[in-house]
Amino acid sequence: MKHTVGIIGLGNIGMTYDKEVTDTATFLSHSKSFYHHPGFELSFLLDIKEELRAEAIKRFPGVPVIADLSEVKSYPEVVVLAASPEVNLRYLEQLKDRPEIKLFVVEKPFWSEAVSQQWLEHSSKIYVNYVRKYLPYFQELKKQIAAGDFGKTLSGNVYYSKGLRNNGSHLLDLISYLFQPETITCNPIFNSKNDYKPEDLSLSFTLDVKSKQEQFPVVFSALDERQYSVIELDLFFEKKRVKLYDFCGRADVFSLKSDPLFPGYVNLLPEKEKESTGLDRYGYYLCDKIAQILEGKSDNDSSVSNEKHIFDIIQKIKNAS
Numbered sequence: 292m293k294h295t296v297g298i299i300g301l302g303n304i305g306m307t308y309d310k311e312v313t314d315t316a317t318f319l320s321h322s323k324s325f326y327h328h329p330g331f332e333l334s335f336l337l338d339i340k341e342e343l344r345a346e347a348i349k350r351f352p353g354v355p356v357i358a359d360l361s362e363v364k365s366y367p368e369v370v371v372l373a374a375s376p377e378v379n380l381r382y383l384e385q386l387k388d389r390p391e392i393k394l395f396v397v398e399k400p401f402w403s404e405a406v407s408q409q410w411l412e413h414s415s416k417i418y419v420n421y422v423r424k425y426l427p428y429f430q431e432l433k434k435q436i437a438a439g440d441f442g443k444t445l446s447g448n449v450y451y452s453k454g455l456r457n458n459g460s461h462l463l464d465l466i467s468y469l470f471q472p473e474t475i476t477c478n479p480i481f482n483s484k485n486d487y488k489p490e491d492l493s494l495s496f497t498l499d500v501k502s503k504q505e506q507f508p509v510v511f512s513a514l515d516e517r518q519y520s521v522i523e524l525d526l527f528f529e530k531k532r533v534k535l536y537d538f539c540g541r542a543d544v545f546s547l548k549s550d551p552l553f554p555g556y557v558n559l560l561p562e563k564e565k566e567s568t569g570l571d572r573y574g575y576y577l578c579d580k581i582a583q584i585l586e587g588k589s590d591n592d593s594s595v596s597n598e599k600h601i602f603d604i605i606q607k608i609k610n611a612s
Contacts, residue, residue: 293332294585295367296325299382300374301338301347304398304420309574312350317571321371321396324574326351330582334367366391369581373398380406387413393585396420396577400456401595402602414595418581421461421593423539424468425580428568432533433469442529444470444502447509450523452484452516454491455605459511462524463601465539466509468592470502475604477611486516496608532559540570 298305298321308319318324325331335355336347347356357363360382370392372379379397386392395417402410410417423429435441449462466472475498482495493513500509514521524535532545544566545559569576583589 294330294369294582295334296331296369296371296581297335297337297363297367298322298325298333298371298373299337300372300378300398301336301340301343302373305338305371305373306336306343306347306350318574319571320574321373321577322347322351324578325371326354328575328578328582331369331578334365335363360385368393368585369396370394371396376400376403383410383417387416392416394418394581394591396581399598400460400602402598410595411599415591417595418584418591419593419595419598420577421464421468422573422577423461423465423568423570424593425576426569426573427576428542428566429465429469436469436528437471441531441533443505444507445527445529446507447500447527448523448525449509449511450514450521450525451511452486452493452514452519452521454487454516455494455511455513455608456491456602457487458522459493459513460601460605461522461539462511463604464593464597465524466498466500467597467601467604470500472500472502474501475499475607476501477604477607479611480608482513484513484515486513494608496611498608527559531562535568538570540568542566542568 301322304320306320306322309317309323312323315327322336325333333351333354335357336351337357338344339358344356344358366389370386372382372395383395397417397419399419399421401419451459451462478497478499480494480496484493486493495513496511498509500507522538524539526533530547534543543561544563546562547557548560550556550558580589584591
């Protein structure tokens with residue numbers, strides 16, 4: 292039996308990132324992903340913009356396309372909120388107590404200074420969409436790190452643009468997911484750029500991450516979104532190096548080998564290059580994850596509590612001196 296889902300907000304990640312609905316190589320929007328996934332059935336697509344509704348009618352025949360919640364005939368198990376944070380919060384206020392809805396999928400960022408602590412009461416019913424940690428590649432990487440396959444973690448380097456809250460939070464969440472740190476200590480900011488919004492600067496700083504018995508630095512270096520976009524994570528271990536680039540959609544893995552040019556030296560040389568992490572199919576993997584949560588096969592590891600944790604780290608970074 293299929294799970295039912297409704298999507299509110301048909302902008303980029305809601306619908307328009309995907310240009311070809313029939314293509315099954317990439318899944319970048321919620322509408323296309325849930326439309327194709329065998330575990331789900333679309334109950335409705337909602338947007339206040341007439342041109343987006345007209346596009347949705349053409350692209351998803353047979354799916355009810357509506358402009359207002361008053362047009363919903365019966366509520367689904369899952370509601371995806373893919374509008375702006377302010378609009379998402381308004382819809383959550385309206386829908387949070389409906390018993391038919393088992394889970395909300397909300398685009399990040401969700402938590403802010405304006406969000407009430409009351410939302411922690413609804414933590415497990417809300418999945419905040421940090422796209423990388425439900426990809427099988429990163430789930431396997433987390434297992435390898437925890438098992439000690441790469442040896443001790445030595446350091447990490449992050450390169451990002453377009454705001455610490457907007458884009459940098461993806462890397463904070465991924466580091467928290469991969470290493471499950473006991474503590475994260477924030478060191479003073481050493482550079483900043485206003486390349487996105489004045490209230491969300493791109494900041495450069497260093498974190499000291501303590502995980503189990505090891506502690507290692509992670510340097511965040513902010514670049515300028517006005518020149519180009521970047522989201523990268525470069526991890527150094529005793530035995531390996533894992534370089535994640537192209538929005539963390541590709542990975543190069545390096546292993547310890549004798550240097551072919553300089554005798555007597557041991558170097559980190561390529562083992563796997565340009566390996567896909569599955570980022571081009573993240574929408575489909577999200578559907579897998581949501582189905583697993585609904586069926587009790589997976590915990591909600593991206594709840595409101597997790598989102599507040601990321602927000603609190605960002606506040607500590609801003610206040611570090």
